[in-house]
Amino acid sequence: YAPDQVKQQQLDEVDSLDGEIKLGGIRKIKFTQNDIIFNKKKKLPYHPNGIKFYAYVNDKEVATRMYYSIGGGFVVTESNAKKNKVKTSKRKLTNEFSCAEELFTIAENRNLKISDVVLENEKCFRKEKTTKTELRRIWRIMQECVDRGLTTQGMLPGKINVERRAGIMYENFLKNNELDNQAFLDYSSICAIAVNEENAAMNRVVTAPTNGASGIIPATMMYINEYISDKPKNWEIKFLLTAGVIAMLYKMNASLSGSEVGCQGEVGVACSMAAGALTELVGGTLKQVENAAEIAMEHHLGLTCDPIGGYVQIPCIERNAIGVGKAINASRMAMLNDADTKISLDDVIKTMKATGEDMKSAYKETSLGGLAVNVTEC
Ligand code: SF4
Structure with a gap:
């Protein structure tokens, strides 16, 4: 589901989650909308808009990852958020400007x-x-x-x-x-x-x-x-x-x-x-x-x-x-x-x-x- 490629019909399908999703389109895992917890009281460390994923195997937590949505469609990893860094191209532009x-x-x-x-x-x-x-x-x-x-x-x-x-x-x-x-x-x-x-x-x-x-x-x-x-x-x-x-x-x-x-x-x-x-x-x-x-x-x-x-x-x-x-x-x-x-x-x-x-x-x-x-x- 790349954000710019997703079709309206696919969004409608997500709406009717039937208890499982395919990770990366390959591996099925159990997942319902109740697995998403909106924690209004707790703020993640680097930006107010953050999400933390927890992965479990047999009820045991095996991995976590944090991502931050920092506005303008930019989503950054925890380490880039910590460095206040958006992943940008290093390519030299014809017209360089900063203001x-x-x-x-x-x-x-x-x-x-x-x-x-x-x-x-x-x-x-x-x-x-x-x-x-x-x-x-x-x-x-x-x-x-x-x-x-x-x-x-x-x-x-x-x-x-x-x-x-x-x-x-x-x-x-x-x-x-x-x-x-x-x-x-x-x-x-x-x-x-x-x-x-x-x-x-x-x-x-x-x-x-x-x-x-x-x-x-x-x-x-x-x-x-x-x-x-x-x-x-x-x-x-x-x-x-x-x-x-x-x-x-x-x-x-x-x-x-x-x-x-x-x-x-x-x-x-x-x-x-x-x-x-x-x-x-x-x-x-x-x-x-x-x-x-x-x-x-x-x-x-x-x-x-x-x-x-x-x-x-x-x-x-x-x-x-x-x-x-x-x-x-x-x-x-x-x-x-x-x-x-x-x-x-x-x-x-x-x-x-x-x-x-x-x-x-x-x-x-x-x-x-x-x-x-x-x-x-x-
Ligand atoms: S549109 Fe304005 S008021 Fe509404 S959520 Fe965005 S920033 Fe806030």
Whole structure:
């Protein structure tokens, strides 16, 4: 089950675990959902999101392993978590950068767009054609996810009784959208809700940059697809390349993890990625791309993570809908002005990290503060 290859149907099969699984697809062992213990009180040593596996032979423990999910889809072993190390390639890239200023300077000096700079780097790993094929596949999986979310109704799993809304909202939208010049906002919000309801239902989503914030990038792309008529050729590839590198800047210099820096590192980063990538697509200059990404994060600074009952449902689902609106807004604001701004993208990334470090742990995915303790779970 490689995460990027797993099919929705295979996830449905896992849902109906019948008491055994095949390790590595080969050796059958006894396993039920009750064998997974959520220990909310105990934190593993190197990161708040950790999992420990125990292997038993004849009821005797024979091995243990710890892994940590450190945000942005990165899963590291215990020893790498201890060294604070993500396994990365040692390959020399065409365009080396470690912060936004360096990235934008490369693009400016070579008269390239941000997506061109990233595509050149990706060629160090695989053929350009393969990168493009894979990015189109990601876009296709995102669209499938939106479609499933728009056509599924009913209750989401979990104890807080949240009902899916995207399907009914979409039906109402289709009845009223023709004469409404704000329809783009409704459409993009509904698409974000559709994706995040799929995530809450533990169905297949594309991590962008996390699962909790996975609605903003596809919803922005659905908006572009539907409402922007003069898109450049291969727009979906350019969009994902630019959005991806903005996430990398946050990963390198701050965090993509709600449990480390609060929701500013999830929904805030997704919004920044979407705003920057959208701005490049609509013809923004390098400065405007940077400004859009900066504006989008600046107004998420301090955003806490306080999911009710620990479920990625409230406030997460609706927050993605608001996030896509903010991304479009940030991009449009940036497009109206090409002047230098007082705050650079690097400044806001640094500030996000410092704000996250100052945030009490009650507001970092522990469900011990905010909405999680002020709203009755029912
Ligand atoms: S509130 Fe927390 S769990 Fe929900 S999207 Fe934000 S960071 Fe993720």
